Amino acid sequence: MDRLQLKEILKKYMKIPRLSGYEREAADTFAADLSAFSDDVTIDRMGNVIAAFPGNDPNAPSVMVFAHMDSIGFIITNIDEQGYLRLDRVGGVPEKALQGLDVRVRSENGEWHNGVIGIKAYHVLDDTGKSRVDPIPSLFVDLGADSREEVLAAGIQVGCPVVYGEHYKELMNDRISGSYTDGASGMTSLIHLATLLKEDKDRPATVFIVGTVMEEFNARGAMLAQRKVHADLAICLMGPGAGDTPDLYGTNLVRLGSGIGINMMNFHGKGTLNGNIIHSGLLCAFKKASDDTGIPIQRQAARGALSDTAYLQLEDLGVACIDMGTPDRYSHGPMEVLDLKDLERCAPLVHNVLLGINRDFELRR
Ligand SMILES: [Zn+2]
Structure with missing residues (x-):
């Protein structure tokens, strides 16, 4: 998929109202879009959309790649x-x-x-x-x-x-501003990823692409998807906030347009005491994929936020998790900003990681 196609998908998802608890329209659209690439697309009782892409080694760990569909x-x-x-x-x-x-x-x-x-x-x-x-x-x-x-x-x-309100503006340098790029950028990357997975011939690992609900409300919608797919690994597409605006200089090194963000740690202490500390095997896999593809990764470690991986990692016998994705600015404001040059590199990087996951992957931390 090229930048223009991704931009149109992003725009479509940005415009669908999808407040937490009211994701039905977004879920139906997302499921229909995924149906072009997978014969096995379902929507669970909570509203999570799950598309299966079977691998060819039943002994390889399975992977859930997900993004939240809901919004604040x-x-x-x-x-x-x-x-x-x-x-x-x-x-x-x-x-x-x-x-x-x-x-x-x-x-x-x-x-x-x-x-x-x-x-x-x-x-x-x-x-x-x-x-x-x-x-x-x-x-x-x-x-x-x-x-x-x-x-x-x-x-x-x-x-x-x-x-x-519905806001969508194109800025200079392939940057998009508007309401609800949060969630929409992850969903767009999942569609992009589905186009790549569909063409795989010898990928060992089974992959589930999942659009989750309720992330902004209680960060627990993904748990219910996990109870259906029982993945061993989970990759959460949720870009870290960039630190390249005058109000945030010095807080982190993530710059818009400079590559895919990797969250080394996130943590939310206000009554939740939860977060995610990156799984070292997944970090290694992303470093290798970055070398293989030439797609730069940018690290971030910060308190003050969490994603659904915080709860998902505790399901079953434990799920190895990573939060990563397209960086954004002004997160949760009515005019968030992201860079299409990052967005177009997100799915290819994840795809490269997925191709390398086989039965030798060590799940233990
Ligand atoms: Zn959010």
Whole structure:
């Protein structure tokens, strides 16, 4: 697949609203797309999409390569008499980026409505108001409605999903900005990977391509996919945040456009105490694949985040895990940025790793 094809797939997935718990449309689309490359595509009870690509050695370890399909966003907590919506967050939504932003609100009938998160007119803001970041429960969504009755009549109720507006912009240097590149870039790489796996003739390892649910909500959707496929290894496509913007200089060495990110360690301490420390065998496999393909890898080690590998690694007798993928900027903001030059190198690097996994791979850490 070339850069242009990948860009179109990325754009498609970015635009599908897929709040955690409401991944159905994204899952159906993703499953249909994978069906072009695998005869064995299923969707489990949680909504995970699983496509099998059998290998030719039953004694080789099996590998799950996955990315989360869901996104951050909000749910409606209250609808006031004037028809304004109050929200709570689903996942790590940055308050800073919200006021004045457009959103999409889904009714219980599945229709989407446009809304705006209100921002006080500049002219009436006092000095503290100008610099203050207002907490999410104080924000409201304006649907253009005049009353609660009008909102309810449109099928919009407490508990309905709200997501960022549809944003997609092409920047200089093959960089894409918009809402929800998070997840969409991994899904795009999985489709790219499926095109490569389909052509394999003598790959020992069975590979499962999986689109997971609920990563942004509780990071545990992938566990349920594992209970079906029982993979020995798992590769999670979730790019590390690049440290190449003025606000992050010095925090890490990952630069956009400079190769695929490898997470050596991630960890989330706020009530979860979980994360992933890279499996050394997988790190070796990626270093070798980088040498073989000439695709550079960039290391990152950071606290403050985790992925579904945190929980997935504890399933069955233990799963050897790695978090890696296309780096991004401004993660979870309404205008994330990634570089197509990285995106197009992600699947070929993973594919090279997969070809090298055989019965001699040591699962023990
Ligand atoms: Zn995320």
